[in-house]
Amino acid sequence: MTIETRDWDVVEHLDSPERIAAYIEAVLEDGDPALISAAIGDVARARGMTQIAFETGRSRESLYRALSDKGNPQLDTLVSVLKAIGLRLSVQPIAVSKPT
DSSP: OOOOOOOOOGGGGOOSHHHHHHHHHHHHHHOOHHHHHHHHHHHHHHHOHHHHHHHHTOOHHHHHHHTSTTOOOOHHHHHHHHHHTTOOOOOOOOOOOOOO
8 A cells, every 4th residue: 555645835734824923933033034035935825926916016926036945035025025914024132141
């Protein structure tokens, strides 16, 4: 008996605002710019790239390119896509342990 497998796609699991926020937050903690843009691209695909393109005033093709793991989106692209998917950037201080 052979086991049939299929590719796992995170997009299938980004089905609630809480899951989306947790996913993006985890990726931001990692700090890898390529991973961050690709993860935002995952969320845009989950929400529908055509709708995100419409809401941001950008073409689907340019969003796919910018939000790929090889893309290098500008800050205004990231901010507009995050806004379209219902998120915003925020800044928090890094917890630093004080010497005793």
